[in-house]
Amino acid sequence: MKIDVAEGSLFGLDNLPYGVFSTPGTGPRVGVRVGDQVVDLAAALGDEVFAQPTLNAFMAQGRRRWDEVRERITELVSGEVPDAAVHPVRAVTLHLPVAVADYVDFYASEHHATNLGRLFRPDSAPLMPNWKHLPVGYHGRAGTVVVSGTDIVRPSGQRKAPDEAAPTFGPSRRLDIEAELGFLVGTGSELGSAVPVEEFAERVFGAVLVNDWSARDIQAWEYVPLGPFLGKSFATSISPWVVPLAALEAARVPTPGQDPAPLPYLTEREPWGLDIELTVSWNGQEVSRPPYREMYWSPAQMLAHMTVNGAASRTGDLYASGTISGPEKEQRGAFIELSWGGREPVVVNGEERTFLADGDEVVISATAPGTRGGRIGFGEVRGRILPAR
Amino acid sequence: MKIDVAEGSLFGLDNLPYGVFSTPGTGPRVGVRVGDQVVDLAAALGDEVFAQPTLNAFMAQGRRRWDEVRERITELVSGEVPDAAVHPVRAVTLHLPVAVADYVDFYASEHHATNLGRLFRPDSAPLMPNWKHLPVGYHGRAGTVVVSGTDIVRPSGQRKAPDEAAPTFGPSRRLDIEAELGFLVGTGSELGSAVPVEEFAERVFGAVLVNDWSARDIQAWEYVPLGPFLGKSFATSISPWVVPLAALEAARVPTPGQDPAPLPYLTEREPWGLDIELTVSWNGQEVSRPPYREMYWSPAQMLAHMTVNGAASRTGDLYASGTISGPEKEQRGAFIELSWGGREPVVVNGEERTFLADGDEVVISATAPGTRGGRIGFGEVRGRILPAR
Known part of the structure; x- marks a missing residue:
């Protein structure tokens, strides 16, 4: 046919x-x-x-x-x-299109990192001193990467509000999303060798959309000093369609500008920023349009950084950008930012929302310029919240 | 025969x-x-x-x-x-005896966490407020877990001393070890379900020795706010012999005592502390004897915590205890503690050492009481430092 x-x-x-x-x-x-x-x-x-x-x-x-x-x-x-x-x-x-080897999540949006810094550490400078020198990242749980459409059981865990004397155990009360782009390594690199920024297109097979579900109350209590753990590890959803890197040629743009200039191992000769427009829908209503072109660090820089210490990479490694947030409020890729820590509810179909309620559904989709004049799509990443067990 | x-x-x-x-x-x-x-x-x-x-x-x-x-x-x-x-x-x-699925590293020694807190954050309380409420942990890089005997290439990366204005790139100057015990999950658990502390022996196949090689200068610069990443991800060595849990029956002891009492999901009815004695040798000279029985959190508690949010576990998941340090100086399981941040050199075969020099070799071994009156051994985890590439 x-x-x-x-x-x-x-x-x-x-x-x-x-x-x-x-x-x-x-x-x-x-x-x-x-x-x-x-x-x-x-x-x-x-x-x-x-x-x-x-x-x-x-x-x-x-x-x-x-x-x-x-x-x-x-x-x-x-x-x-x-x-x-x-x-x-x-x-x-x-x-799920790939057997995920290692999963790394970066933190590459300056707007997101600044917003989260203000919310999590209101008494300090929002960006840490290292943030503009390296793409900050951490390892996540590869075994809980799931395909779009998988229901998400509300996680339980320890939470402690600042005004509480001790932590309590129970279902997360601040369940959130993070709209991200993920990159899949095709050809890995050996232990003891680094992947230069120039090898990005040789190594990376393609990209998917990622929803890095986040329990903010669990995360806020657990994350010092070793980083997010159970606040993130219960599930990470990815879109079922892997867009080949070759399909993103027309989307390539320079990153918005890096000051101070990065160290040589992070210096790009070719632009690997990407002009991809995401849309976040909450129960069918569009609530945000995060612009990937605003990301401070490029995916080529992330891969170079991730391996510069000689860490091996493998076929199936997934690394995600971190929440994509633009400078405008309606470009924020996490609900903790959209609702400013829960203090400014978002109206979704006439109902006030701060974080996710049981039964809520989130759909993240994205498009980019294609190489034939029109646009291409990512296929959505969708997930619905089931009550805690 | x-x-x-x-x-x-x-x-x-x-x-x-x-x-x-x-x-x-x-x-x-x-x-x-x-x-x-x-x-x-x-x-x-x-x-x-x-x-x-x-x-x-x-x-x-x-x-x-x-x-x-x-x-x-x-x-x-x-x-x-x-x-x-x-x-x-x-x-x-x-x-390497297993295909490692996810790798998690805990931080379960009160002595180690206190020492590291003093060294990394001299101006704050050494233990974070969460530390006695939950076994703090984070995900590491499964793809760089290697078997004993694998040479370790000195990692390069960004380091910035407190008195330097900007980070520089180069080989780590503070390369360290962490002597740990690791546990291998045999039968996993499904997404959305938690593993109770009582199921530890049903789920966990056995234990190995772990050397969580650590580049302290890279780690100190990168680790806020999302935790250790490149300072750890270049290599983690494990012993080649997996000691079955059944062989550790005679080693079971209560943990040293937990105050405050942990939340119900972390409360043990059976003791899963382990009376295992480690030995750390540096270029053939014994420099430390870390006692596993001093660990604050038990491996059963670690597994219960790791899955309490509904995170799936899989066959081949490896989770490690974090550095094993006892109350005495000669029981510290990391060189940053033994040399107190490099300020108190250790004399190894007549030479002063703070962190690892190229060519240095570290061997970690361990024994425990056996079930027939004698002792059993873990088989060593050995690694030698090669110069940076």
Whole structure:
């Protein structure tokens, strides 16, 4: 069959994101999205690397191979595709597209870091002295990265408000989101070697949307001195479609400007800022439009930093940008910022909200300029809050 | 053949630790150590679960199966073992025994946390307000966990001394160790569910020694507000032999006492403190004897805490205790404590040392009471420092 792509589709031939899907009675395997169809790559290309339940084997094959496959897919879907290899996206189940190796979360938005600093440490300078010298980051829990659509059970834990004498145990009362962009390492690097900023496009396979669910009350009590732990580790959702780096060529922009100039190992010769526009919807109502182009540190700088100490990287490593917040209030990518620590409720469908209520649903989506003049999309990351168990 | 176990061996029939070994021309597979011999379990028991390059498949089978196999091995090595299944430990190569899923590092020694607080934050209370309410921990880099004997390349990164105006880039000048005990999860738990303290022995397969190599200068500059990252992520070494939890029955002791009483989800009904004595050798000279029995939080409490927010756990999850330090100076498990931030050098073989020099070698070993009246051993974790690249 010939695959129709509607005018203005976010999934035209300049996008071609990869995912892992299944249909009733068949196991998970790799597909590519074209318009509203999923093309079964194992069936269409006859290549066993796609007959697997994750993208990892393909991701490990490297940039040259990724480029070849992208060309082959472009040819394939421009012509006749065997009927048996095409499934409407509505008829498939989408799975976690990768086996996540290590998961790192950065903190690369100056606006977000400044807002959080004001909220968590009102008596000190909002940005720490290190913040403009290095992309601050930490390791998260790879085993709780889940695919869009997975319900999120409200986490329980220890919380202590500043006016309470001792912590209490119970469901989080300040459950929040963080709208982020995540990057997936395809070809890793060995222990003892560093990845230069110039190797970003050689190493990184593509990008996904990330919702780094955050229990702010648990986080505020636990995070000194070793950083966030249970306030984050209960779940991190990612979008099912991995947008190849090649599809983001037209989105590349310089970062907004770095002062002081970063150390040589963080100095970019090519721009890897990205002009991606996110949208955050809360129970169906758009509440924020975080602009990725405002991020202080680029993903190439993050990868160079993450490995400069000789840490190995592996196929399937996921690293996320940290919350994307712009300078305007309606560009903030976390509810703790939108509601200013809960003091300025947001009206969602006529109801006042500060943090997430049980039953609430959050959808993060994003678009970027495509290479054919229109726009491409990321596929959304969606999650609904279930009551604490 | 009949396997001889020398009188006083740390690897008698009350130990039987598991590891992954290879011999020239054959691939890695599971073995058990008896005296100075390694028994090839796939060959001796004819079970394919041991014909694999990691312990994960066996670890996933659960407590009942671990107990059955331990009984079978005890019978086997008490009688005649086929010659082809026995290899002298000196003739085999030992490999990383598990595919590490997530790696978490705790901070469970009150003496260590107090010492580090004094050194890193001399102007504040050494213990944070949360410390006696929960086992503080954070996620580390699973992909850089390496087996004993792996050389450690000195990491480079950003360091800034308090009297310097800006950070500089270069090899760490304050490279340190942390002597720890690590626990390996055998049977995991699902997203949204918590593991009660009572389930520790059902879930945890065994223990290893851990050296959490730490670049103190990199760590001090980067760690606010999100915790240690590159100061730790370049390498974490573990011992090749996994001591089964069943072998530690005689080592169980109550923790030293917790005040305030922990919240109910952290309250133990059975003691899971462990009377394990570690030894740290620096270039062959013993410099410290950290006592595990002094740890404030037990490993059962750590696992309960790590999952109380509903975070899933997986086969192969590794969580470590944090540096083991006792109340005495000669019981401190990190060189930053032994040398008090570099101000009180340690004399090692006649040479003054504060932090690690290139070429230095550190060996951590440990023993515990066995169930037959003698002692059992952990097998050492060894590492040598190579110059920065």
